[in-house]
Amino acid sequence: MLRYILQRLLLIPVLLFIFSILVFALVQAPPGDFLTSYIASLASSGSSLDQELIDMLKAQYGLDKPVHIQYLRWMGNLLSGNLGLSLEYQRPNAELIAERLGLTVLLALLSFVFTWVIAVPIGIYSATHRNSLLDYIVTVVNYIGVATPNFMLALVLMWWAFSYFGLSVTGLFSREFEQAPWSLAKVADLLKHIWLPMIIIGVAGTARLTRIMRANLLDELNKPYMVAGRARGLSEWQLVMKYPVRLAINPLASTIGWYLPELFSGSLIVATVMNLQNIGPLLLRALISQDMYLAGSILLIYCFLAILGTLISDILIAWLDPRIRMEKVGA
Amino acid sequence: MHPPAFPLLSVQDLKAYFYMDEGVVKAVDGVSFDVYPGQVVGIVGESGCGKSVTMKAILQILEPGGKIVSGKVQLRVRRAGRPDLDTGGPNSAEELLDLTRLHPNSKLMRKIRGAEIALIPQEPMAAFSPVHTVGSQIMEAILLHNKVSKAEARQRAIDAFRAVGISMPEQRIDAYSWELSGGLRQRAIIAMALSCNPRLLIADEPTTAIDVTTQAQILRLLRDLQREKDTAIIFITHDLGVIAQMAHYVVVMYLGRVMEQGPVNEIFANPRHPYTQALLKSIPSVQSTPRVRLPTISGSIPHPFNRPKGCPFHPRCTQFIRGVCDSAAPELLAVGKDHLASCFLYQSQEVTA
Numbered sequence: 001m002l003r004y005i006l007q008r009l010l011l012i013p014v015l016l017f018i019f020s021i022l023v024f025a026l027v028q029a030p031p032g033d034f035l036t037s038y039i040a041s042l043a044s045s046g047s048s049l050d051q052e053l054i055d056m057l058k059a060q061y062g063l064d065k066p067v068h069i070q071y072l073r074w075m076g077n078l079l080s081g082n083l084g085l086s087l088e089y090q091r092p093n094a095e096l097i098a099e100r101l102g103l104t105v106l107l108a109l110l111s112f113v114f115t116w117v118i119a120v121p122i123g124i125y126s127a128t129h130r131n132s133l134l135d136y137i138v139t140v141v142n143y144i145g146v147a148t149p150n151f152m153l154a155l156v157l158m159w160w161a162f163s164y165f166g167l168s169v170t171g172l173f174s175r176e177f178e179q180a181p182w183s184l185a186k187v188a189d190l191l192k193h194i195w196l197p198m199i200i201i202g203v204a205g206t207a208r209l210t211r212i213m214r215a216n217l218l219d220e221l222n223k224p225y226m227v228a229g230r231a232r233g234l235s236e237w238q239l240v241m242k243y244p245v246r247l248a249i250n251p252l253a254s255t256i257g258w259y260l261p262e263l264f265s266g267s268l269i270v271a272t273v274m275n276l277q278n279i280g281p282l283l284l285r286a287l288i289s290q291d292m293y294l295a296g297s298i299l300l301i302y303c304f305l306a307i308l309g310t311l312i313s314d315i316l317i318a319w320l321d322p323r324i325r326m327e328k329v330g331a
Numbered sequence: 332m333h334p335p336a337f338p339l340l341s342v343q344d345l346k347a348y349f350y351m352d353e354g355v356v357k358a359v360d361g362v363s364f365d366v367y368p369g370q371v372v373g374i375v376g377e378s379g380c381g382k383s384v385t386m387k388a389i390l391q392i393l394e395p396g397g398k399i400v401s402g403k404v405q406l407r408v409r410r411a412g413r414p415d416l417d418t419g420g421p422n423s424a425e426e427l428l429d430l431t432r433l434h435p436n437s438k439l440m441r442k443i444r445g446a447e448i449a450l451i452p453q454e455p456m457a458a459f460s461p462v463h464t465v466g467s468q469i470m471e472a473i474l475l476h477n478k479v480s481k482a483e484a485r486q487r488a489i490d491a492f493r494a495v496g497i498s499m500p501e502q503r504i505d506a507y508s509w510e511l512s513g514g515l516r517q518r519a520i521i522a523m524a525l526s527c528n529p530r531l532l533i534a535d536e537p538t539t540a541i542d543v544t545t546q547a548q549i550l551r552l553l554r555d556l557q558r559e560k561d562t563a564i565i566f567i568t569h570d571l572g573v574i575a576q577m578a579h580y581v582v583v584m585y586l587g588r589v590m591e592q593g594p595v596n597e598i599f600a601n602p603r604h605p606y607t608q609a610l611l612k613s614i615p616s617v618q619s620t621p622r623v624r625l626p627t628i629s630g631s632i633p634h635p636f637n638r639p640k641g642c643p644f645h646p647r648c649t650q651f652i653r654g655v656c657d658s659a660a661p662e663l664l665a666v667g668k669d670h671l672a673s674c675f676l677y678q679s680q681e682v683t684a
Contacts, residue, residue: 130395224453227392227453230390231444231450232471232475233444233446233475235436247460322462323509
């Protein structure tokens with residue numbers, strides 16, 4: 001097992017190298033660069049830069065060099081632990097990301113907990129009461145939940161809250177707290193705001209997880225070990241919770257690692273629609289303005305977390321399921 | 332063998348139906364038989380004749396949609412030192428309990444499962460959870476029915492493993508089911524069933540999926556354990572050879588009904604029902620002429636939603652009496668000592684009229 005984990009860890013730099021090329025290529029893919037889009041936005045507001053200044057900025061940012069040189073410069077900086085400077089904000093990328101990281105992780109963790117706390121019990125109920133009225137209701141609600149894009153849900157809820165209750169539910173803070181330093185009152189204000197994005201981001205995942213839990217459990221409920229368990233005198237509740245639920249949750253638990261990149265990405269579209277101060281809008285803004293080092297840094301961290309998450313998932317499933325554990329020890 | 336005066340289990344006119352969207356399946360449609368202490372009762376029949384459903388109905392562990400419609404399942408229960416089995420009746424060492432009157436999930440019914448009646452389930456290969464050790468699942472049964480510590484339960488599980496002939500029981504107890512061979516898994520299942528000293532053991536096709544050598548070992552093991560502990564066994568199989576080897580008494584089922592029942596020698600030497608006769612003819616024998624096709628029973632089992640009217644076997648019967656067999660179902664009546672058959676050939680016309 002240890003050997004296996006080591007092998008996987010050694011693979012990470014190789015994968016990251018490949019991803020870094022892909023990420024860089026993607027960020028570079030739109031025509032033009034940061035300066036051309038900057039000039040365009042200046043032009044649309046009526047002002048302009050003279051050519052001399054443009055050439056100077058180009059040289060300063062290295063935008064006059066060929067693409068592979070730009071990539072090597074970026075890589076060199078990254079290897080020495082430097083995420084570079086944001087072209088747009090004129091601040092270190094690491095700082096920009098760090099100041100939004102806390103809220104991003106908090107929101108993602110909350111919607112993760114929300115998803116699991118709601119989905120697993122409902123999935124269990126749905127499977128053990130298959131084809132009951134409540135199961136049908138849950139099924140319909142789930143289909144709606146899966147099918148509704150969450151930014152759409154966000155828009156509808158925002159409109160509804162505003163037009164019926166006069167509430168503005170965008171953002172994570174009330175206006176007076178937005179720039180205020182941290183205090184108990186600010187935390188309370190955050191809690192007042194964060195539940196709605198938590199639910200909106202969690203809904204689709206909850207619906208999906210409920211369906212998977214239900215399907216996995218239904219498979220297990222017909223297994224012969226259920227008959228054997230009943231025949232040795234276990235009550236239905238004891239039996240269901242101890243054996244089939246454990247077996248049905250295994251494949252789900254193994255996906256927990258995949259949430260790691262989610263924790264960081266901050267549900268880009270919903271966060272933008274709801275004006276949440278997390279990493280999502282930062283990435284979107286960076287992509288639009290072709291702030292390539294900021295976008296590249298965020299995407300590369302995202303890739304790294306995805307690789308790490310997959311490894312965590314694999315370790316988790318081996319830990320949970322002795323059949324897989326033995327296989328890997330044997331290999 | 333002389334059976335004791337009172338049966339341990341008495342099944343009387345048991346009916347269990349499944350209510351489905353497509354209609355009602357009468358899986359068990361009036362089954363009666365007795366099991367005496369220490370007796371091995373073999374139940375034979377083709378697939379889908381209701382053997383397993385009858386057993387699940389006795390234990391009240393029918394699949395969703397299945398319901399006991401009528402009939403009784405009388406079980407003689409030990410009361411001495413078992414306050415949990417106290418049903419409030421007059422005090423005596425044993426009490427007759429109609430299991431169909433108990434709620435399937437009631438505490439008393441659960442106390443009976445595993446402790447009084449144990450089951451060796453149909454697919455022993457999958458009867459253990461793959462992510463829990465076999466030992467933990469056997470200990471679970473012991474801890475459910477006995478007030479013992481975990482260490483004591485573990486010791487009992489190891490003893491049960493030793494009793495069924497598993498070598499190195501201390502190590503094997505911590506194995507997962509998929510680490511054991513088919514024969515060992517089968518033995519582990521038997522160890523679990525016997526771990527709480529039940530007085531009745533239901534073995535549902537315990538030798539179907541294992542090779543012939545292991546099968547013979549398992550049968551010998553069951554017979555030895557049965558003699559040693561005087562456990563009664565209901566042995567379900569479609570293998571008449573196994574029945575001849577194991578059973579004292581035989582019940583032949585077809586489409587949820589008992590066709591014939593009697594002592595094993597009577598059934599094999601003097602079968603009365605055309606269905607039993609046909610079944611026996613289809614067994615290959617050393618004396619049968621080589622290179623001749625084995626006789627088979629013509630036709631096939633009807634679809635459960637299309638039960639034939641009258642005797643369920645009449646469309647395939649060679650001695651079918653028009654206007655009689657297809658109009659009413661025959662009753663199960665005596666055709667010899669302890670020997671009953673449900674066939675119009677042995678029933679006077681007054682009875683049928």
